[in-house]
Every structure is written in C-alpha cells, then in structure tokens.
Amino acid sequence: MSIPSPILPLSDGHSIPQLGLGVYKIPDADAATAVRLALETGYRHIDTAALYENERGVGQGIAASGIDRSEIFVTTKVWNDRHGIDETRRAFDESLDRLGLDYVDLYLIHWPAPKQGRYLEAWRALEKIRADGLARSIGVSNFHTHHLDRVLAEGEIAPVINQVELHPRLPQTAVRAYDAAHGILTEAWSPLARGRLLDSQLLAGIAEKYGKSVAQVVIRWHIELGNVVIPKSVHAERIRENFEVFDFALDANDLAAIATLENGERTGRDPDDLD
Template sequence: MSAPIVAPVHPILRMPLLGLGVFDMDDETTARIVSTAIGLGYRSIDTAAIYGNELGVGEGIRRSGIDRSELFVTTKLWIDAHDEVAAVRAAEQSLERLGLDHVDLYLIHWPYSAGGRHRDAWRGLEAAKKAGLAHAIGVSNFSPEQLDDLVALGGEVPLVNQIEVHPFHTRSAERAVHDALGVVTESWSPLARGRVFGEPRLASIAAKHDVSVAQAVLRWHVQSGLVTVPKSADPGRLVENLDVFDFVLDEDDMTAIDALDRGENIEPDYYRLA
C-alpha cells in the first residue's frame, strides 16, 4: 500500500493547502468520513457551529488515532454570538463538542453588520485567541469594506477570509484586497457544488492532464495560491481530491479557467445574512 498523500502547508498560515469540509453531514457520517479522511492523509478539517456536527468531527479525530498535533482544525462562530462575551463562550462550547482544548483556526462565519456587531464579534475572537482557545483567528464571507472595519480597530488583522471561490466566481478583486492586507484567501465550495462537472472546457483541461475535472479544478485553486476544503463523503473521491500535487496546469490552462468567471454565487440567499 502506498503512503498517504499529505498536502503541503501554506507558508504563512501553516495550514494544509487542501483539507476536508464537512458541511451538511450528520454526526455519525461526519465521524466516519473524518476518520477515513485522516487515514488517507487529510490533516485539515473544517467545520462550524451551525453545521451541527462538531461532535462528529471530534469523534472522527478520536477514531483516527492520530496525534492532535498533526491536525489543523477549523470551526466558526455563528451570527447568534456577535458580541465579545458571547463569542468567547461560543468558542468554549465548540471546543466542548469537539473534545479539544483549542482549534487551530477560529472564524467569524458570516459578518452580522447591523450596529457594527461584526466588530464586537472580532473583539471576541481576539479574546478567545488570547485565552488560548484558538491559535489563529480570521473571518469568512467578509467584504473588503467589512475587513477594513476590523483593520481600523487597530488590533489583529484577520489571518484568513474564507469566501466562495470557484471557476464560475473567481473573486479576483477580493483576492487582490486580501493580498494587500496580508490576508490568506480560503475557498469554500471550490467545485461549485458539482457544477464544474458539466463544463466542457474544464473537461478538456482535465483530459489533457489525464486527471478528473475535480482534480483539475482543485489544482487551479492550489496554483492560484488558495487554501481550500472540498467536501466529499465518498472514499474514492476523498483520495482523488487530495491527489493534485503531482501535475501542473500550464499558463493557458490557468487563463482558460479564470475566463470561466461569471460572478455566479451557488446560493445567493446566503449573502442576505450579512
């Protein structure tokens, strides 16, 4: 049996460039998939309080038998805890469910901007980090303007902004802002909830490199300097998704994928939360 593939880590974040997302999985499925994925070489697991499966993530980690120090675990603060005290308590509750004493990355899941509450939430994340509950803190789904609001507070700059990025929504303008601020861009729904599989131009690029469409698209994320956490509950797909580090897309491939951008959100209603 060949050794498992382990993704290289981001030079700043020290987080594997490719990990596992567990959105929309129940606890038992999550435990099984997390344990399987870790055995296959995954070292980054991304969950959230609102997913309702932090218990499953913790159980999957325990079943895997891997040392905690080898893993990078992310969870997220929901909009019901957007003040300093509530955010710290929410972090503690997430850790109780995970069965961990800290997470490697704690994110504000969505910016609840009414009355500036995203600023209050950020102060809470800073307090959670200071208390040792999280080694690093960041945000998710923040606009450049909302990032500026946090930077203006004069404290920590978010290390990460996890946003929707895929070939149909490349977010080049936002990514440029992140780069200028020193914020790492992390992609959610990197395969556009499967919509990439119906795109002929992606199929052509994949065939050129003798890889799957998913592998071609995930390679595009990696070569674009993005961290990403694709979801799969299929062991074969888990192997395939991680196996993207032994080929390189050429400049024409990258340009062709960038050109698929049409500003398409997979779930426009999500953005009403902000």
C-alpha cells in the first residue's frame, strides 16, 4: 500500500485529501476503471464535473471499489449554463443521481462566467445545498480574486476552496496569497500544464537527483506549496506513479530552480473570458 495522502483542513470543519484523481476528458466508459484503480492504489479523493460527462462512471468506480463511501472525498461541479438558484439546484440533483450517491463532499461553481453575471445566484444555491446536507462543503473553481471579492461580500458563507489552473509556469502567486488570507484552500487543475512540462530539462535534472519522474517532481512541488492537486490519468502505472510522491522532499534549491519556469502560460481559458 502506498503512503497515504496528507489530509488538509477546510475552513468549515471538514477536511480534504491533498492529492486526488482528476477525470477531465476521461470517457464515461473508462472512468469507472480509472477510479477503481485509483482507489485501490490509495487515492481517497476523486474530482469530476457535470461538464466531463463521466459522473455515472465515477459513481460506478466508487461502488466497484468496495471502499466505504465515508472514506472517499468526491467533488463535482455545476456548469456555466446552469447558473441561477433553481437551475443550479436541478443541476446538482442530476449530478447526484448520475453519481449514485446520497451526498457529495464538495460542490463547486465550475467557472464564474462573469458576462452572464449569475454566479452569485449559483452561490446562493450552493449555500442551500450545503444547508440541506447534500454537499458537505462548497467552493468555486476558476475564480479570480475580484470574483471572490463579490462572493465574500454578498454570500452568507465563504468558499472552502478555489480550484484554478496552476503549475510551475502559472504558479498563481497572487491568487494563492488571497485564498490563504481568506481561509480558502487553493486547488490545482492542469497541475502538469497538460503534459507540457514533461520535456523540461530543468525538471528532468531534479527528477534524476531523486530517482523520480518529472511528473512526480511537479506533483511534489504542488504538495510542498500546500496546494490540493488532482493529476489525471487513465493508465494504471501512471495513476500509481502519480501517488508515489510522499517518500521524498524537494529542497530550497529545487524550489528556487522551479520558480524560474514561471512565464504566465495558460493551457486553458482566462476566467474573465469564458462564459
């Protein structure tokens, strides 16, 4: 059995495994196998979304694992076309039905979709879903600090997490500082810059030093920054490799070298531009 993931506290009293499995672009038919393999490996955190169209497979993988539901942290998200108090609640109910679960551990607004201007309505729906006990925690994804300003000012409770694109080329220093100042954990999607970092000679040198892969070095970098991180894979060997990051630590020189990779590159859209 692999060394288990650290568990990080959330501001609402719950907690989250720091390392999870992301399932973006994994077909529904393959999601069940990937989730089951991840849970067998030692993962206890699975991140999906309505957009991914694989919630049903994720639920099947959880069921097939034989692991008690209480031990597994499940995240899903509402898509941009379902913002609004009633629409968001219906979207949540549909996600819960596809997952085959009685509750989710974390429900997120997937993007702020600011031109629609309805993310505060969606947030009020999330607050009600939480109050009803159907989502234990609620948060946001892809929110800039100015989007968070509005949620914090006008919402009744604060998000526990902000999931953003984050990797050594886009370390999101200002967002992480804002989140930390407001008791919000930062979670990294695209943690390997969609594979663009795997050819880095700098990272390859650090990986050789520890007898690890480049992916393991980058995932370890996230762990040491305090990020929640959700690398994605459908391959059994890569799922296992991505979890084997708790038996080494990067030193100050490594972290300084990795910091030189920052160039502001996004692999996805800017949250202000996606509706």
